[in-house]
Amino acid sequence: MTDHDDELLDTGARPKGVWQACLRQPEIGLAILLFVVVVGCWEGAVRLFDIPKIVLPSPSAVGAALWLGLSTDFPHHFAVTFFETLGGFVLGAAGGLILGVLVGQSRLMERTVYPYIVAFQTLPKVAIAPIIVIWFGYGMSSKIVITATIAFFPLLANTIVGLRAAPQDQIELLVAFTASRWQVFRLARLPQALPYIFVGLDVAIVLSVIGAIVGEFVGAQAGLGYLILQKNFNMDMAGVFAILIVLSVMGIGLHLVVNAIQRRVVFWMDSSSDKVMGA
Amino acid sequence: MSNDLITVKGLEKTYRTREGTRIHALSNVDFAVREGEFVTVVGPSGCGKSTLLKILAGILRRSAGIVQMRGQGLEGPSREVGVVFQAPVLLPWRTVLENVMLPVEIQRRDRTRFREEALRYLKMVGLEGFADKYPNELSGGMQQRVGITRALVHDPSLLLMDEPFGALDAMTREMMNLELLRIWTESRKTALLVTHSIPEAVFLADRVIVMSPRPGRISEILEVDLPRPRTLEVINSPAFGRLVSAIRAHFQSLGTLDA
Numbered sequence: 001m002t003d004h005d006d007e008l009l010d011t012g013a014r015p016k017g018v019w020q021a022c023l024r025q026p027e028i029g030l031a032i033l034l035f036v037v038v039v040g041c042w043e044g045a046v047r048l049f050d051i052p053k054i055v056l057p058s059p060s061a062v063g064a065a066l067w068l069g070l071s072t073d074f075p076h077h078f079a080v081t082f083f084e085t086l087g088g089f090v091l092g093a094a095g096g097l098i099l100g101v102l103v104g105q106s107r108l109m110e111r112t113v114y115p116y117i118v119a120f121q122t123l124p125k126v127a128i129a130p131i132i133v134i135w136f137g138y139g140m141s142s143k144i145v146i147t148a149t150i151a152f153f154p155l156l157a158n159t160i161v162g163l164r165a166a167p168q169d170q171i172e173l174l175v176a177f178t179a180s181r182w183q184v185f186r187l188a189r190l191p192q193a194l195p196y197i198f199v200g201l202d203v204a205i206v207l208s209v210i211g212a213i214v215g216e217f218v219g220a221q222a223g224l225g226y227l228i229l230q231k232n233f234n235m236d237m238a239g240v241f242a243i244l245i246v247l248s249v250m251g252i253g254l255h256l257v258v259n260a261i262q263r264r265v266v267f268w269m270d271s272s273s274d275k276v277m278g279a
Numbered sequence: 280m281s282n283d284l285i286t287v288k289g290l291e292k293t294y295r296t297r298e299g300t301r302i303h304a305l306s307n308v309d310f311a312v313r314e315g316e317f318v319t320v321v322g323p324s325g326c327g328k329s330t331l332l333k334i335l336a337g338i339l340r341r342s343a344g345i346v347q348m349r350g351q352g353l354e355g356p357s358r359e360v361g362v363v364f365q366a367p368v369l370l371p372w373r374t375v376l377e378n379v380m381l382p383v384e385i386q387r388r389d390r391t392r393f394r395e396e397a398l399r400y401l402k403m404v405g406l407e408g409f410a411d412k413y414p415n416e417l418s419g420g421m422q423q424r425v426g427i428t429r430a431l432v433h434d435p436s437l438l439l440m441d442e443p444f445g446a447l448d449a450m451t452r453e454m455m456n457l458e459l460l461r462i463w464t465e466s467r468k469t470a471l472l473v474t475h476s477i478p479e480a481v482f483l484a485d486r487v488i489v490m491s492p493r494p495g496r497i498s499e500i501l502e503v504d505l506p507r508p509r510t511l512e513v514i515n516s517p518a519f520g521r522l523v524s525a526i527r528a529h530f531q532s533l534g535t536l537d538a
């Protein structure tokens with residue numbers, strides 16, 4: 001871009017329509033440009049150096065595999081993984097939320113229970129996945145349980161912290177107006193905790209996709225994780241890449257849904273000032 | 280006396296800090312507030328004004344002494360009390376009207392009836408048409424007016440205010456003082472207001488309770504016999520000046536002038 005273009009942007013006079021929008025938010029255009037350049041280089045490199053398909057498939061091969069998959073068996077496996085992800089997320093998040101509310105009621109309870117929860121959290125879930133598969137079988141239920149154990153902690157931790165976020169004078173004011181313990185919880189503590197709870201939900205939904213895939217890796221009869229193992233075994237690299245694309249679309253989609261709900265529920269918070277609590 | 284709304288006798292408060300030290304915040308506090316009276320409490324910061332107000336609001340336990348409301352011991356918060364803190368303390372996820380209705384909701388009073396009251400008070404404090412706005416759409420002064428409306432809505436007999444205009448600029452503050460007097464006159468409530476501004480204490484009060492620190496105690500109680508209704512002109516009257524300088528001289532003799 002030349003200096004002359006910059007002057008046009010500053011006065012805001014001449015650029016119109018799409019072109020103007022691109023100038024206002026250059027990151028959109030640049031992101032698309034980056035994508036095109038990277039994919040182009042990738043395609044070019046694979047063709048130029050004649051890289052074997054089983055090492056690195058070309059973008060066009062991945063695209064073809066994606067198209068083929070979507071019109072044959074992807075939808076079925078997608079549905080299985082999606083159901084496991086959502087089921088485990090709902091189960092784990094609800095469990096974390098409920099336990100967080102219970103534990104958050106008193107410091108004594110928190111100090112008694114928390115060490116066990118932390119011990120459970122430090123346990124790598126991948127390591128206990130085989131046990132869960134033995135207990136719950138090769139079907140969807142074992143994946144739902146594995147996912148739930150992963151989605152559980154972000155909700156628990158953020159709920160406990162969030163329930164403590166209500167400012168002291170807010171609580172004192174409600175008590176001065178004769179509010180009961182339950183009323184203080186309902187009118188101040190819970191709403192104050194919502195921004196934290198949504199941070200937990202956002203972390204949990206993304207981890208849930210991982211949970212479902214890990215579960216399928218250990219042993220499954222269907223699902224995108226199961227399909228990745230199969231295609232890997234058949235050295236169908238383009239197919240594996242195509243599934244990875246489907247998985248990330250699923251993850252991003254779920255993340256966006258959580259964010260959209262958050263903006264509606266926690267409407268009084270500026271999303272840019274969201275508090276970020278580690279998972 | 281039979282027309283005393285609040286009676287405080289031999290009130291003591293000692294805080295225990297986490298390190299185990301004790302802070303003697305209130306020592307042998309004695310006073311009474313008559314029904315319909317406007318009493319202000321003035322003193323330098325740290326002299327126990329907020330402690331006193333929180334004990335009267337029933338949200339802080341006293342260490343010793345008697346606190347009575349209409350001759351009955353006051354244990355815990357009362358439905359007959361409305362409180363205002365220094366910060367407006369509005370819930371950001373509730374509209375102005377929903378914030379004002381909090382005491383009604385908490386105390387399970389008749390919502391339709393008190394909704395009318397709420398709207399009437401909002402009009403009285405100049406916030407007509409703001410009922411459905413959210414707190415972050417209001418200025419600081421407007422937010423505090425919502426806080427005062429919230430303290431009035433359930434028709435309490437006693438209004439407790441802890442430096443309610445402390446965070447406002449001088450001009451808004453004068454205006455709010457006038458408005459407060461108007462509301463008090465119209466609603467015929469008993470009011471106890473804490474401040475560290477001597478002129479504010481004198482301007483509002485029937486009686487001024489002067490406190491001194493370490494330990495917090497009442498050093499004198501002054502009658503303010505300025506005529507009502509009061510306007511800002513009162514501030515320029517010799518009587519007003521005499522009262523203000525008397526209190527100021529008192530703090531100066533204690534070496535604690537910061538008001």
Ligand SMILES: Nc1ncnc2c1ncn2[C@@H]1O[C@H](COP(=O)(O)OP(=O)(O)O)[C@@H](O)[C@H]1O
Nearest residue numbers: 294296302304323324325326327328329330331
């Ligand atoms: N929760 C508390 N714990 C320990 N000390 C406190 C507490 N609250 C107030 N104090 C102390 O009690 C004294 C009176 O405080 P306060 O009532 O807030 O005074 P004021 O409102 O007049 O500024 C101060 O010395 C203060 O440090």
Ligand SMILES: [Mg+2]
Nearest residue numbers: 328329330441
């Ligand atoms: Mg104070």
